[in-house]
Amino acid sequence: MADPLRFHYKVDGSNFTSAGEASVEVKKKLRQLGFSPETIRKVSIAMYEGEINMVIHARGGDADVFVYPDRIEIVLADTGPGIADVDLAMQEGYSTAPDNIRTLGFGAGMGLPNMKRNSDSMRIDSTVGVGTTIYMTILV
Amino acid sequence: MTIRTISELLDAEVLCCHERLDTDVSDACGSDMMSDVLAHVKDQAVLLTGLVNTQVIRTAMMMDMHCVVFVRGKLPSSEIISLAENNSIVVMASPHRMYEACGLLYTHGLSSKENVHG
Numbered sequence: 026m027a028d029p030l031r032f033h034y035k036v037d038g039s040n041f042t043s044a045g046e047a048s049v050e051v052k053k054k055l056r057q058l059g060f061s062p063e064t065i066r067k068v069s070i071a072m073y074e075g076e077i078n079m080v081i082h083a084r085g086g087d088a089d090v091f092v093y094p095d096r097i098e099i100v101l102a103d104t105g106p107g108i109a110d111v112d113l114a115m116q117e118g119y120s121t122a123p124d125n126i127r128t129l130g131f132g133a134g135m136g137l138p139n140m141k142r143n144s145d146s147m148r149i150d151s152t153v154g155v156g157t158t159i160y161m162t163i164l165v
Numbered sequence: 166m167t168i169r170t171i172s173e174l175l176d177a178e179v180l181c182c183h184e185r186l187d188t189d190v191s192d193a194c195g196s197d198m199m200s201d202v203l204a205h206v207k208d209q210a211v212l213l214t215g216l217v218n219t220q221v222i223r224t225a226m227m228m229d230m231h232c233v234v235f236v237r238g239k240l241p242s243s244e245i246i247s248l249a250e251n252n253s254i255v256v257m258a259s260p261h262r263m264y265e266a267c268g269l270l271y272t273h274g275l276s277s278k279e280n281v282h283g
């Protein structure tokens with residue numbers, strides 16, 4: 026199979042204002058590549074939620090997007106605190122975000138379930154004290 | 166309803182993308198939690214919010230929205246306005262509170278069509 030197109034971004038964990046810039050770039054690239062609005066919307070929402078999570082929970086990280094003709098893969102890797110109980114974190118409404126995050130419009134515990142809803146498959150590898158890597162695939 | 170009509174109904178000041186005021190929209194949503202917007206909104210073209218930061222605009226971009234209304238007279242920074250402008254999202258500021266602003270639009274025929282799930 027042909028090599029995928031690959032886009033790589035550094036996600037700055039110290040800047041809430043710039044969070045989401047990588048997702049915006051990916052959205053523009055996918056539009057140029059001619060993917061359907063529905064596919065682009067799913068990728069955008071899944072990646073944006075993940076990017077925000079990296080900034081508010083994990084001091085930033087790396088985002089990679091691989092574009093294949095039949096699917097888009099998103100890999101979000103951070104060296105943050107890790108997630109102790111992934112099943113719990115996946116529950117709607119579960120959040121450890123502090124109140125100051127809620128005043129910024131996030132921290133309702135909706136992000137991870139929303140990422141799962143918008144992707145065709147999602148895997149979370151996380152080790153407490155080491156970091157978290159999330160793999161999402163969206164079929165075209 | 167056009168975005169122009171929305172600005173008139175809400176006594177709002179349009180802050181960017183005046184050239185898009187004749188865009189027709191049929192649905193809106195109101196929330197201060199971007200988490201909720203990202204999780205529960207489907208095809209609403211207009212977001213009303215009392216939250217003012219760059220993530221409001223990025224959320225609207227991710228959701229392919231056309232217009233953001235800041236309620237309660239809050240004025241966004243020039244950074245927020247230029248982000249919206251560069252991405253063709255109309256931004257306006259209304260003196261009305263969230264409840265009133267949503268009520269005005271709803272009674273004039275803008276629907277909500279909120280997704281209960283997914």
Ligand SMILES: Nc1ncnc2c1ncn2[C@@H]1O[C@H](COP(=O)(O)OP(=O)(O)OP(=O)(O)O)[C@@H](O)[C@H]1O
Pocket residue numbers: 074078079082083103105106107108114115119120121122130131132133134135136137138157200201
């Ligand atoms: N990259 C990450 N590193 C460490 N912990 C994380 C990470 N992503 C999520 N979590 C943990 O999982 C919880 C649930 O995440 P989720 O995205 O569902 O909700 P949230 O980010 O708290 O709020 P929302 O997404 O609604 O803004 C978080 O509160 C946090 O404890």
Ligand SMILES: [Mg+2]
Pocket residue numbers: 074077078132135136137
């Ligand atoms: Mg989140």
